[in-house]
Amino acid sequence: MTTVTSNVRKQTIARAMAEAIAQEMRTDPRVFVMGEDIGQLGGVFGNTRGLFEEFGPERVRDTPISETAFIGAAVGAAADGMRPVVELMFVDFFGVCMDAIYNLMAKNTYFSGGKLSIPVVLMTATGGGYSDAGQHSQCLHATFAHLPGMKVVAPSNAYDAKGLMISAIRDDNPVIYLFHKALQGMGWLGTEPASIVHVPEEAYTVPIGKAATVREGRDVTIVGITSGVHHALKAAEQLEQKGVSAEVIDLRSLVPLDREHVINSVRKTGRLIVVDEDYQSYGVTGEIIASVVEADISMLKSPPKRVAYPDIPIPFSRPMEQWALPNPAKIVAAYESMVK
Amino acid sequence: MTTVTSNVRKQTIARAMAEAIAQEMRTDPRVFVMGEDIGQLGGVFGNTRGLFEEFGPERVRDTPISETAFIGAAVGAAADGMRPVVELMFVDFFGVCMDAIYNLMAKNTYFSGGKLSIPVVLMTATGGGYSDAGQHSQCLHATFAHLPGMKVVAPSNAYDAKGLMISAIRDDNPVIYLFHKALQGMGWLGTEPASIVHVPEEAYTVPIGKAATVREGRDVTIVGITSGVHHALKAAEQLEQKGVSAEVIDLRSLVPLDREHVINSVRKTGRLIVVDEDYQSYGVTGEIIASVVEADISMLKSPPKRVAYPDIPIPFSRPMEQWALPNPAKIVAAYESMVK
Amino acid sequence: MTPTREQKIWMYEHMLVSRYLEEMIEEIYMEGKTPAFNMAAGPIPGEMHLSKGQEPCAVGVCVHLKPFDVVTATHRPHHIAVAKGVDLNKMTAEIFGKATGLSGGRGGHMHIFDPDVNFSCSGIIGQSVGPAVGAALSRKLQKKEGVAVAFLGEGAVNQGAFHEGLNLAAVWKLPVIFVIEDNGWGISVPKTASTAVEHNDIRAQAYGIPGHYVPGNNPLEIFRVAGEAIARARRGEGPSLIEIETLRMAGHFMGDAEQYRPKEELAMLKARDPIVAMRTYLMTVDKMSEAEDQEIVTRARKRAEAAIAFAKESPYPRGEEALEKVFV
């Protein structure tokens, strides 16, 4: 059917992010973009492609390699009425600028008693799987989500990517926007086909702080974010072959965290597996599990399970990295160990 | 009895830390100390007092306010055979130097395939309760414990403080040593009397990665670290008045985490409360709870509880800060809500 | 560039307001902290960094600023806040942790935020720089009037944020002025032990921007140099760096016994009080009469007293208000 096909507008996350930023820049002159190589290059990960050409060097500003300065500057510009979208090229570089992020961006609203709004979007690339080693492959979900004062979102597909970006730009609070390299649809980083989905042309929002059930099921709840969602969906398909019906939840936001959504699902399925590409300990998996069991311990038929990155720096060599990463097989195995 | 009294050598944590460092410096010429105001001033929190006088400015080095430089330098010196003990004055300042800590100190051993040993002790002050507001009162336990490659210890009393410091200095790996300001025994920061205990004069070690049961009990396990241990002990006394027997565990180390110790206790008591002065979400409380339930969910008689810092920046004003902090009453209330 | 008599009086008066306010705070701070000094006790708990002796830096710069100009300050912000026109009552209430404070007691004395006059602080060394650069960028992008001034201590100059911010401001030619208050000390560490050069104005060369060193803690000299730098920024000619020799008359924070500080230096403090010098100057050069001085002194003291009274009378916030204002 031609009509249906022509309505489908499949996009990558990279493209969806750039489109969202462009649309907001067109309607809101306060929005501007800063970061390394986000101008003429269009961003190392493609998510600012086309912006420099359309909006020029004043509103799409390549910066020196000075993250503390330009993120600090974003805070000052935001307090002065602008709405900066700032890129930290890899999340792994947070350590050179975490004070600007966390002691300025995240806290100045509180320090001002709510008088100052700091509407910064800090977008940054996460994730591994392509042998970029220990300083360029991390997720660091919990590193950001643990620290109050910032919202934290992370899309698993292009539809959410656009909607969450527009929500983030319009939000009067700082938002950390994590995008996973392997889901960007950049080709040269591998591409998860399921991240490329229909993206409406018009501007729309996806609410920050709301999880989504991306697959319904009865026997087990699998919770993930970004890459974890895709592993979960693949595992669910494999489980289906074995007659197991898995429900898959995409958290989409880590702060605020939609605990209710997860709890309601586990209440139904009685089993919980949490998938996370971030380091396991003191992380997302622990928080989700604790949130469920502190709400109600009786609904669980077996101990919850986690499939997360082990507590080791990320190795370069492919066999080691692939061994360490979460994957569908590990999720299936986790389920099987639950019921045996 | 005179003999007994004369054997008791009560010390503050600050004093115990300084004594440990001094003893190691006497026996090991590779040990030296760097940081802001750790020389003539003896450290803002007293934990290097006397070192400058005994060892002089070469081995006890006041630094410029350049945390990235001197922590990075500690990594280079450690790789070159030295054993630096470095102070980050407040843990809250991690953001200006986290890359040196986390992308260098914590990972260089792995990057070198285990060939390089990076024996740095990074000691830093945590905790609030004295109205130092949002950039000077945090604990950030999970911020460090989440990231692999560093050991993380945090004493609740002077005996452990000395033993853990000696272990940390002798450890061939990087160790984050968190000391809580309100337990330092500095007077001007308030003093928890129970942190001041007998400290043997001779050098001794407390193993890194081993929790301690600081009070035995049957009805509930209360797990804490630093200030949380003291709140737990006070809560246990109050519970005892009500006929409830609480077991209190001092984690002492967050990495490695002595999960077995906690699990064994919960197996006995059937109930778990985790106390933490760090922000609640994606933190220590979630990790402990998840570790217990993933081991065995059937041993819990009721949902586990957490008494942690709410997910807000730390307010200055006393009524707000005191309201937000964990305390014994909150622990008692948590227990009561469990059994009602 | 020389100040008018009116500007001089303005500077003098604002130095006095800051000084009186701090003297009153100093006294109240010690309530509940004697005989045993416990920072957590008394009507004003927590750290207290007094700025006495450094008032010339604040007034000499801020006399050139309008409310729409932006100032970012440090952990030692009172004098600057006073000179920038921060609401004195609300600021004092904030220092007391009261509900009527600028942020309802959430920030305290290291986190003085008054958006009405574009004033903010950070307690993290060096972190006044980025936000000032960003505010200047914002003005440039919006083509809106106004410059930004970042204050920082001489100890802060060795923090990476300083370097990154100055380079960024220079590359983008932003209307921002970096003012270093060189009081010779970063807590217990003297400048000579922490900084590889004698004066930090030379560091301006690393960014191709003008650098100035102002000796003598003299409001008139500061007026001149700051005035030129600010005018330059207003003309769109980019950033400047100014280092001012000043004086920390108190300890790093209250409770600091200053045993590390040479006795001779401590003995000289009173004699080098810049307010005394300014008064003498005004009397000699500007023929300020005793009566006029009394009037100014009284006005200044009354403002401080009113602020303290306001703070004292104000209620505390309720504990659970801590949960509010994390997000807007």
Add this chain to the structure above:
Amino acid sequence: MTPTREQKIWMYEHMLVSRYLEEMIEEIYMEGKTPAFNMAAGPIPGEMHLSKGQEPCAVGVCVHLKPFDVVTATHRPHHIAVAKGVDLNKMTAEIFGKATGLSGGRGGHMHIFDPDVNFSCSGIIGQSVGPAVGAALSRKLQKKEGVAVAFLGEGAVNQGAFHEGLNLAAVWKLPVIFVIEDNGWGISVPKTASTAVEHNDIRAQAYGIPGHYVPGNNPLEIFRVAGEAIARARRGEGPSLIEIETLRMAGHFMGDAEQYRPKEELAMLKARDPIVAMRTYLMTVDKMSEAEDQEIVTRARKRAEAAIAFAKESPYPRGEEALEKVFV
């Protein structure tokens, strides 16, 4: 300070080894990555930052160094590692992610660590500085022979770590040399858009240390300037800063289409190849014969070939070895 003929040949040969090794890596890197370029595919996955064109910086500095001297490098480390005497076989195996690699495949090409010759890297911009300063401090404290050299790109100079480290080294007068490889680009951003001054040698003034600018990507000039700075450090006279004009002959990393780079600049790359220039120089000035050249070329190529062969033949680590070596 002028190099002996032997030193010149040494420099030439080490430039060749690095170049040949990279050419072989370049070819193998593309295996499995055509027609669709996917960084994750092929025998050498991940990012690949080639140093071709920058070899003069490495040899001109490292010819003065002994194994006990310390070198810290960047995300673009091959040429420096070669010149510092890193084990070529193990380094190449590391780049392939093999079990026989320097770190058993844990680090890859951005994390070349060879403690035997005191060589290490960081993939984080600016973070070569701190560890070099620390190694220099260690030598001073231990009264042990040796200097430290931190290499960094011109883009890295605007990172806070640079500023902090130089000040610290200057204050403590440590035996460390900071070498900036100015290839004009930080990924797609030209130096003019990121740096407020034309040459970074002027930034040495901010730390009261000697600063040198070496134009022309010429090993002999680099030899002279680096030699003096290293000798100065060995004499205990403290740190120096050197900026070297060099040339990025490849894209930032492999796969970079370099559309941001002026066509004329790209067209000139081959003509500006420093190895060709060095060969010409040696033939003209040092009367290197074709035969001698052939000998050197063959020796260099053989070393590279042997390293590649070693890497290829080596086994991969087992997946679960990932868990090892987190702690010693």
